[in-house]
């Protein structure tokens with residue numbers, strides 16, 4: 273189901289009892305974090321919060337701020353218009369099964385075809401609500417050989433007389449040692465200059481001043497790969513950023529889609545309606561017509577990188593300052609009734625746990641295509657996304673757990689995983705206590721643990737070098753002959769089912 277706007281989604285959340293309105297002025301400087309953090313720590317993720325009067329330096333902002341809107345399993349499912357993420361996951365699985373791919377490459381191709389089959393291709397429209405108010409800054413960059421002329425350039429329909437500024441937005445300073453204010457849910461649109469393929473990635477943006485921000489696309493992300501091509505050719509890189517609109521966009525921008533698969537295609541598929549896109553005012557990129565805010569601009573490869581951070585990060589620690597590209601604003605456009613979407617990251621669990629879990633569920637069928645032994649996979653909140661993976665397998669031959677670990681470490685953003693624990697198929701990987709029990713019971717450390725080296729999350733402060741580190745895999749499955757010296761493997765203690773049922777009935781009779 274598609275939402276017409278972020279506001280439409282918020283109304284549905286409110287009607288479902290999933291949203292709390294706060295009508296008192298609350299400071300974007302730390303106070304929103306303190307309130308949202310307490311909410312996110314409630315069992316199940318608490319409620320979404322609509323802060324009607326966020327203040328910026330003591331002044332009430334023109335725009336309300338909504339936070340924790342995807343921060344529970346229910347709200348995450350609602351954002352995709354389903355009762356449970358199991359629904360689209362099962363549908364994707366059956367699409368894949370219709371013509372099983374032999375390789376992961378084929379699986380990705382099939383995913384693309386499957387998405388297109390539903391007529392989910394985005395379509396270009398002339399204008400949309402995100403253009404209701406237009407602030408254009410300097411004239412567009414002078415047209416040189418390195419800056420392609422913008423054929424879409426046209427005079428805006430509504431020019432807002434107020435001075436154009438990003439400081440009108442209720443952008444938070446999240447944690448005490450943050451270097452400043454950060455956009456926390458910006459969807460960043462870029463294109464591969466060689467193929468024209470689009471990417472939408474969610475990368476935070478530090479506000480430097482009214483016209484410039486940081487662009488925190490990390491080394492291994494698709495936006496950064498596009499950026500490197502522009503740095504190699506020395507040409508200005510058009511970038512468009514949008515916030516809000518249908519919440520499915522934010523989810524898709526975080527999803528670990530393979531490079532080359534368009535996030536708007538996935539969004540259209542999930543919401544069962546094509547995404548309507550409008551051309552930017554000052555560059556050639558496209559953004560959703562129903563977005564709440566659009567920030568248009570560019571990254572100039574001739575300009576030195578600038579220090580970004582520190583920022584209180586999803587690792588639970590501050591990420592230290594690192595050099596990143598500078599994003600220059602050429603225009604801001606927005607809906608008249610725009611709501612500013614935000615989140616916070618920090619010590620887990622936070623909203624991003626629910627976003628990440630939805631991705632895992634959705635893409636599990638694709639992983640299973642490559643790893644037929646895989647039964648289930650969980651990224652526990654304590655592992656803040658990538659640090660820790662629990663996988664259960666149906667084990668049929670020796671060393672299969674190690675085969676899976678190596679496979680996962682070689683697959684997309686799974687490369688960031690520091691610890692992989694593999695258990696047998698009867699273990700509920702979403703129950704950390706059960707996994708730890710099996711880990712302790714079923715392992716001989718020397719025999720069942722391997723270390724290897726690989727790329728690491730750039731946010732990981734514990735690796736000896738930035739973006740490079742070691743990984744540990746633990747085989748906590750039952751052991752087979754051929755997996756080192758193995759004695760007879762004892763059965764797990766379980767009660768007879770008949771006795772169990774009899775006692776269930778007995779307890780029930782005591783209550784009645």
Ligand SMILES: Cc1cc2nc3c(=O)[nH]c(=O)nc-3n(C[C@H](O)[C@H](O)[C@H](O)COP(=O)(O)O)c2cc1C
Nearest residue numbers: 473474475476488489490493494495526527528624
């Ligand atoms: C709340 C939140 C904030 C994020 N911030 C960043 C960030 O600042 N930089 C980054 O590279 N990835 C960040 N990510 C992760 C990316 O959005 C994610 O890896 C995504 O798949 C990247 O898309 P890409 O593969 O198209 O580059 C964030 C994710 C979430 C949920």
